[in-house]
Amino acid sequence: MTRTVLFATDLSAENRAAFARALRLAHADGAQLDIIHVLDPYLPRRVFHQVEAAVVDDIAATLKDVREDYALEEPQTLIQTVAGAPYVEIIREAHERQADLVVVGMHRKRGQKDLLAGTTLMRIIRSAPCPVVVASQPPTQPWESILVPVDFSLTARHSLREALQRFPDASLTLLHAWSLPGERELGSHPYYSQWRDHEVARLRERLAQEIDSLMSELAGVPDVELVLEHGPPCEVLNAYIKRHTPDLVVIGSRDQPHHASQMTDMLLSEPHCDVMLCRA
Structure with missing residues (x-):
């Protein structure tokens, strides 16, 4: 067909x-x-x-x-x-x-x-x-640099699968925004800093396992880079796009019938690159 x-x-x-x-x-x-x-x-x-x-x-x-x-x-x-x-x-x-x-x-x-x-x-x-x-x-060339925001949701997994399957020759960056409780109050405490570093390392390992699990189900997938940055998801994504200017952002759409997500609003109100939205 x-x-x-x-x-x-x-x-x-x-x-x-x-x-x-x-x-x-x-x-x-x-x-x-x-x-x-x-x-x-x-x-x-x-x-x-x-x-x-x-x-x-x-x-x-x-x-x-x-x-x-x-x-x-x-x-x-x-x-x-x-x-x-x-x-x-x-x-x-x-x-x-x-x-x-x-x-x-x-x-x-x-x-x-x-x-x-x-x-x-x-x-x-x-x-x-x-x-x-x-x-x-x-569109002077095919998309070569593709950014995929990721978390542990099924929506993110679906959008990542779409990117891996559709763009096997591209360079994919997977971006995760993280935050931990107590940062404002305890961020300067040495024990908190050690605990924070341990938790971020554990988070990276969990994400890497999720990604490896998904990639093992697919054939001919591109190389990917996992990037963790601290802050609220929209702020992290916006700052990363401005610094690195990817060709395409692939995100999952979890919009309600009459309300777009903050991330969708941000990407479409001030576009710096092309966007692909995947409904879960």
Whole structure:
């Protein structure tokens, strides 16, 4: 069965990087690239078909331009329009096409966390049946440096599995944010310092065992580096991204129906790299 990468375009200039990334991913995976645009269902009937034809022509022209700009091969491609609410139709198409991956462009409300909740992007992330790539960086090359925040949750294990299976040639860094009780009150006490160092070493060993266990189930996995840093998860992740500028962050999505996680909000409100969200 042919794999499918579903790219949802809003025809904007900001979507161009995501268009090119979808092309690169589909070609690398030997997948078909299905490109869809959701039309306003309330367009007057007499102009609907004209608009539809114009949209398909525009997508085809952009496809040609992007391929030439980034010197990309063209995978098997299907261009199609649908009418309805954008997030509903994109999710429905992902289900019906049994998509392996959905690719979308970054939203336009950068730096405004409070405005993310009701966007099409957040609704797709919460309901898509497969991982969602939110692309904003020029795809001049395949992702080589990939960052995966990890803890002991099943969600983190699932996102790590996705990264290991999908990107066997990349360099993966697994980042864990740690904190221990009593640091503020007892942090300078020598006995506390010894206990803290022992606990962090024990934590590293447990994480390494978890990772080794998962990697033993898979074939052809890449080399990984485990990094432990002290602090709250969002702060640790944000600081690490700014220092090391990875190509991609892969995280598990544990969002509630109407509330995104703090980590998801942070990554999408001020994007420094592409993001792949994996629903557990």
